[in-house]
Amino acid sequence: xxxxxxxxxxxxxTLFLFFSYIGYGLYLMxxxxxxxxxxxxxxxxxxxxDYFVIIDYKQVGFIKKLEGxxxxxxxxxxxxxxxxxxNNIEVYQFEVNETYSxxxxxxxxxxxxxKTTELIYKx
Numbered sequence: 819x820x821x822x823x824x825x826x827x828x829x830x831x832t833l834f835l836f837f838s839y840i841g842y843g844l845y846l847m848x849x850x851x852x853x854x855x856x857x858x859x860x861x862x863x864x865x866x867x868d869y870f871v872i873i874d875y876k877q878v879g880f881i882k883k884l885e886g887x888x889x890x891x892x893x894x895x896x897x898x899x900x901x902x903x904x905n906n907i908e909v910y911q912f913e914v915n916e917t918y919s920x921x922x923x924x925x926x927x928x929x930x931x932x933k934t935t936e937l938i939y940k941x
Contacts, residue, residue: 853888856899859909859939860888869938870926872908878926881909909939 850857863869869881871890879892881899889896899907910926912935929935 853900855903855941856888856939859899862938863888863909868914869909869911870921870929871910872923872926873902874906875923878921878923880921907939907941908937911936911938 849860853860863881863883871879871881873879873890877892879890882889882891882896884896888899890899890902910930912929912932
């Protein structure tokens with residue numbers, strides 16, 4: 819390969835890596851700007867349905883990540899997690915062993931005690 823070709827490939831690769839790094843940084847900044855304190859939760863949650871949330875020890879629901887947004891499913895209603903930014907929130911990941919049609923606070927406290935349940939976020 820000619821020296822000129824090697825220089826062009828080297829410069830192209832360097833520019834690609836530089837702009838990729840900048841783009842990834844901007845992506846992380848947009849998540850931080852949007853979610854603030856919840857940015858750690860955003861990176862922890864995948865698209866599976868094995869997360870539940872306890873809100874102010876009064877409400878329970880499931881966490882859903884749809885199209886890059888985090889929602890809480892409470893009684894069949896999806897609400898954005900940003901609506902609960904002033905509340906005490908605990909998010910747990912658990913293994914789904916059964917279907918919960920009427921998930922209650924009692925079920926959540928029972929699941930908290932299971933060895934397979936892990937606290938992933940608390941504010």
